[in-house]
Amino acid sequence: xxYKRFYVIxxxxxxxxxxxxxxxxxxxxxVVIVSLFYVMMAASxxxxxxxxxxxxxxxxxxxxxxxxxxxxxxxxxxxxxxxxVATGTLTAGVTGLGVxxxxxxxxxxxxxxxxxxxxxxxxxxxxxxxxITRGTMGLQIPPMIAPYSKAxxxxxxxxxxxxxxxxxxxxxxxxxxxxxxxVQNDERAARSLGVNVIRVRVLAFAVSSALAGLAGAIxxxxxxxxxxxIPSLDLQFFVLxxxxxxxxxxFAGPIIGSFALTILSEYIRAYGEYHVLVFGLVALAMARFAxxxxxxxxxxxxxxxxxxx
Amino acid sequence: MLPMAxxxxxxxxVIYALAALGVxxxxxxxxxxxxxxxxxxxxxxxxxxxxxxxxxxxPILSMSLAVGMVFLFGIVIEYTIIRPTxxxxxxxxxLTFILSIVLQNAYLLxxxxxxxxxxxxxxxxxxxxxxFCYGNQRLAALAAGTVLIVAVFLLIKKTWFGRMIxxxxxxxxxxxxxxxxxxxxxxxxxxLGCALAAAAGVVLAPVFPVTPTSGVPVALTAFVVVxxxxxxxxxxxxxxxxxxxxxxxxxxxxxxxxxxxxxGFIILIVVLxxxxxxxxxSRET
Amino acid sequence: MLEGxxxxxxxxxxxxxxxxxxxxxxxxxxxxxxxxxxxKTTLFNSIAGAFKPSSGQVIFKGKxxxxxxxxxxxxxxxxxxxxxxxxxxxxxxxxxxxVAVINRARPVxxxxxxxxxxxxxxxxxxxxxxxxxxxxxxIEKKRLEMAxxxxxxxxxxMLDEVLGGLNSREIGEAVDLIRxxxxxxxxxxxxxxxxxxAIMSTAQRIIVLDQGKKLMEGTPEEVAEDRRVIxxxxxx
Numbered sequence: 015x016x017y018k019r020f021y022v023i024x025x026x027x028x029x030x031x032x033x034x035x036x037x038x039x040x041x042x043x044x045v046v047i048v049s050l051f052y053v054m055m056a057a058s059x060x061x062x063x064x065x066x067x068x069x070x071x072x073x074x075x076x077x078x079x080x081x082x083x084x085x086x087x088x089x090x091x092x093x094x095x096x097x098x099v100a101t102g103t104l105t106a107g108v109t110g111l112g113v114x115x116x117x118x119x120x121x122x123x124x125x126x127x128x129x130x131x132x133x134x135x136x137x138x139x140x141x142x143x144x145x146i147t148r149g150t151m152g153l154q155i156p157p158m159i160a161p162y163s164k165a166x167x168x169x170x171x172x173x174x175x176x177x178x179x180x181x182x183x184x185x186x187x188x189x190x191x192x193x194x195x196x197v198q199n200d201e202r203a204a205r206s207l208g209v210n211v212i213r214v215r216v217l218a219f220a221v222s223s224a225l226a227g228l229a230g231a232i233x234x235x236x237x238x239x240x241x242x243x244i245p246s247l248d249l250q251f252f253v254l255x256x257x258x259x260x261x262x263x264x265f266a267g268p269i270i271g272s273f274a275l276t277i278l279s280e281y282i283r284a285y286g287e288y289h290v291l292v293f294g295l296v297a298l299a300m301a302r303f304a305x306x307x308x309x310x311x312x313x314x315x316x317x318x319x320x321x322x323x
Numbered sequence: 324m325l326p327m328a329x330x331x332x333x334x335x336x337v338i339y340a341l342a343a344l345g346v347x348x349x350x351x352x353x354x355x356x357x358x359x360x361x362x363x364x365x366x367x368x369x370x371x372x373x374x375x376x377x378x379x380x381x382p383i384l385s386m387s388l389a390v391g392m393v394f395l396f397g398i399v400i401e402y403t404i405i406r407p408t409x410x411x412x413x414x415x416x417x418l419t420f421i422l423s424i425v426l427q428n429a430y431l432l433x434x435x436x437x438x439x440x441x442x443x444x445x446x447x448x449x450x451x452x453x454x455f456c457y458g459n460q461r462l463a464a465l466a467a468g469t470v471l472i473v474a475v476f477l478l479i480k481k482t483w484f485g486r487m488i489x490x491x492x493x494x495x496x497x498x499x500x501x502x503x504x505x506x507x508x509x510x511x512x513x514x515l516g517c518a519l520a521a522a523a524g525v526v527l528a529p530v531f532p533v534t535p536t537s538g539v540p541v542a543l544t545a546f547v548v549v550x551x552x553x554x555x556x557x558x559x560x561x562x563x564x565x566x567x568x569x570x571x572x573x574x575x576x577x578x579x580x581x582x583x584x585x586x587g588f589i590i591l592i593v594v595l596x597x598x599x600x601x602x603x604x605s606r607e608t
Numbered sequence: 609m610l611e612g613x614x615x616x617x618x619x620x621x622x623x624x625x626x627x628x629x630x631x632x633x634x635x636x637x638x639x640x641x642x643x644x645x646x647x648k649t650t651l652f653n654s655i656a657g658a659f660k661p662s663s664g665q666v667i668f669k670g671k672x673x674x675x676x677x678x679x680x681x682x683x684x685x686x687x688x689x690x691x692x693x694x695x696x697x698x699x700x701x702x703x704x705x706x707v708a709v710i711n712r713a714r715p716v717x718x719x720x721x722x723x724x725x726x727x728x729x730x731x732x733x734x735x736x737x738x739x740x741x742x743x744x745x746x747i748e749k750k751r752l753e754m755a756x757x758x759x760x761x762x763x764x765x766m767l768d769e770v771l772g773g774l775n776s777r778e779i780g781e782a783v784d785l786i787r788x789x790x791x792x793x794x795x796x797x798x799x800x801x802x803x804x805x806a807i808m809s810t811a812q813r814i815i816v817l818d819q820g821k822k823l824m825e826g827t828p829e830e831v832a833e834d835r836r837v838i839x840x841x842x843x844x
Binding site for chain 2: 063067068069071116117119120122123124126127128130131132134135138139141142247248251254255258288290291294295297298301302305
C-alpha cells in the first residue's frame with residue numbers, strides 16, 4: 015500500500031466516522047468509543063508483538079500508567095487534562111524504556127516474564143495506595159473538555175486513534191520498520207548485518223508503551239473514573255486477543271479485531287459474563303489454527319482481491 | 324513474630340521451589356515458558372477437593388489422583404496446543420497466556436468464585452522451640468514438599484529418564500542424533516512440569532484454599548524464582564524458592580502485608596540489573 | 609588485516625577450538641579447510657562475535673575486537689555468510705539487502721533501495737528484487753546471502769561453504785564472483801569450503817584445522833602434499 019493510498023483511506027474512513035455522532039444513540043456511540051480505545055491499544059501492541067515478535071504482557075499496565083499519571087496530576091496538582099495526557103504518555107514511554115532496557119538484554123522470554131510481573135505489581139501498588147489512587151473504588155477525574163459531552167470525547171478518541179495509526183504506519187515503513195521485521199524474521203542474521211538488535215527492541219517497546227499510555231490517559235478522561243480495571247491482565251488479554259484474532263503483523267488486523275470483539279462482547283454480555291471465556295476459546299483456536307488471524311484467512315481465501323499486508 | 328514468619332517463609336519457599344522446578348524443567352527442555360503454570364497448580368487443588376470432599380476418598384489417594392489427572396491434562400495440552408508452535412517462541416507465549424485466562428474463567432464457571440479447601444491430613448498444632456505453636460498441616464506441607472523436591476532431584480540426577488532430559492536441555496540436536504525421541508520427551512516433560520505444579524497445588528491447598536485466580540501470584544513468584552536461580556538450574560530453583568518465600572514472609576511481617584508480592588518483584592529487578600543470568604545461571608545468550 | 613591469537617573455545621568440557629593462531633594478509637583469498645567437526649565454523653563464530661572465545665584475542669585492523677557484539681563487528685567491516693542460508697523469509701530480496709544498507713557504519717545518502725538494487729544486480733538477482741526471499745531456490749538464496757554481506761560494505765568477507773549443493777557451472781560462476789571481489793573490490797576473503805578443487809585453485813593461502821587445532825598453513829600446493837593433511841582427511 016502506498017503512502018498516498020494509506021492517507022486517502024484513513025481520511026475517508028475518519029470522515030465517515032465523523033458522521034457517527036449524528037446517527038448513533040449514546041449507548042452505541044459509547045461502544046464505538048470503547049472500540050476506538052481498543053484500536054489504539056491493539057495497533058500499538060501489534061507494533062512490538064506483530065512486527066518485532068516480542069510479547070509484552072504490560073500493555074494494559076502502561077495504559078494504566080498513562081491513565082493514573084494524567085488522572086492524579088489533574089486531580090491532585092490541578093494540571094489541565096491535555097498536559098496530563100502528555101505527561102502520562104511520556105511517563106509510560108520512559109517506564110517502557112527502563113523496563114525494556116532492563117530485560118531485553120536477555121532476550122524475549124525475559125520481557126514476557128518481567129512484563130507479566132510488572133503488571134501484577136502495578137495492580138498491587140494501585141490497590142494499596144488508597145490515599146492517592148482510591149484503590150478499587152476508582153479515582154474520579156475531570157473530562158478532557160468540560161462540560162462533559164460524549165460526542166466531543168468521541169472526536170478526541172478518534173484523533174488519538176488517527177495519531178496512533180499514523181505513528182505505527184510511519185514506523186513500520188521507515189528504516190526502523192525494516193529493522194523490526196529483520197529482527198523478527200531472523201535475529202542472528204539481523205545481528206550479522208549490523209542491526210543493533212537490543213536497541214531496536216527497546217525502542218519498539220518504548221514507543222509502543224508510550225502509545226498505550228496515550229490510549230489509557232485519554233480513555234480515563236472519557237470514563238471520568240479510573241480503576242485498576244485498566245491496568246489489569248483481563249484488559250491485556252482483550253488487547254492480545256483482538257490483535258491475534260484480527261491478525262498479528264498486519265496493519266488492518268488489530269483494527270478489525272478491536273471492532274469485531276468489542277461489538278461482539280456487547281452482544282454476549284447480554285447472556286451473562288461468559289464473554290471472557292468465549293473470547294479465550296476463539297483466540298486459542300485462532301492462534302492455534304490460523305496464526306495470521308482474520309487477515310491471514312482473508313489473504314488465503316481471497317488472493318485476487320488484493321488484500322495485502 | 325519472627326519464628327512464625329520464618330516458618331511461613333520456609334513452607335512457601337518449598338512450595339515455590341516445587342512450582343519453579345516445573346517451570347524450569349519445561350524451559351530447559353522445550354525453551355517454552357508455560358504461562359498457565361499457575362492454573363495447573365489450581366486445577367490440582369480443585370481435583371483433590373473434588374475427590375476428597377465431594378467423593379469422600381482418602382486424602383492421600385485424592386492427591387495422587389489429582390496429580391495424575393493434571394499430568395494427563397498437561398500431556399493433552401502439549402500435544403494439541405504447544406507442539407505446533409515449536410520454533411516459534413512468540414506463539415507459545417501467546418497461547419499459554421490465553422490458556423491461563425481460559426482456564427481461570429472455566430474454573431469460575433465450574434467451581435464458582437468462592438475458595439475451595441480440600442480436607443487437611445493432620446489436625447492440631449505443635450509447639451516448636453517451646454515458644455510458639457505452629458499448625459501441623461503446615462508442618463506436613465513442609466515435609467511433603469521437601470520429600471517431593473528430593474524425589475525430583477533423584478529422578479533427574481540418577482535415572483535414565485533424567486539423563487535424557489539433561490542431554491536434551493544441553494544440546495537438542497546432539498540428543499536427537501543419539502537417538503532420543505525429543506518429541507516424546509517434550510510431551511512427557513511438559514506433563515511432568517504440570518505434575519510438579521499440581522504437586523505444589525495439592526500440598527498447599529489444605530493450607531491456602533484455591534480460587535479461580537489464586538494461582539497467579541504463585542506462578543508469578545515461580546517465574547521470578549526461575550530467573551533468580553538462573554534459567555534451567557535445579558539448585559537455583561530450590562535456593563531461589565527459599566529466598567523468595569523467606570523474603571516475602573519476612574517483608575509481610577515486618578514491612579507491609581499488602582506489598583508481600585512486591586518484594587519478589589524488586590528481587591527480579593535487582594537480578595536483571597546486576598546478574599541477569601541468575602544465581603546459578605551459566606547459559607550464554 | 610585479521611589476526612587470531614591462541615583462540616580457544618570450550619563448550620562444556622570439550623574444546624571445539626584450542627590455541628588457534630593465524631594472520632590474514634590484506635587483499636588475499638585465504639581458505640579454511642578441515643574434516644567435519646574440525647572447528648571451522650566455530651572459528652568463524654568466534655571471530656564474528658556469535659559467541660565470545662573462552663580465551664585468546666581477535667585483532668582486526670590493529671584493534672582488538674574479541675567479544676564485541678556481532679553488530680559492532682559487522683560495522684567494523686567484517687561480513688559473513690552462514691553455512692545454512694538465513695534469509696529473512698517474509699521480506700523481499702530488496703528488503704533483505706536493504707537491512708544491510710541502512711545499518712552501514714557510514715550511512716548512505718542515496719535511498720537504500722538504489723544501493724540494495726545495485727548489489728542485487730551485481731550477484732545476478734536483479735530480476736528477483738521484489739520476490740519474497742522464501743520463494744528463492746537454493747542457489748538464489750546463496751546469492752542473496754552474498755549480496756546482503758556485500759551490502760554491509762565489508763573489508764573482510766567470511767564465506768561459510770558457499771559452494772555446497774551447486775553444480776559445476778554454478779561453482780564456476782561463484783568462484784569468478786569471489787575472484788572479482790578480491791581483484792575489483794579489494795576485499796580480503798576468508799573462506800571455508802569443502803569443494804576442494806575450487807578452493808585449491810582460487811585461494812592463495814590455506815589454513816587447515818583438525819580436531820580444533822591448527823594442523824598447518826601454507827600455499828595450496830604445500831597443503832596438497834602435506835602428509836598430515838592427507839592423514840587427517842583419510843583418517844587412521
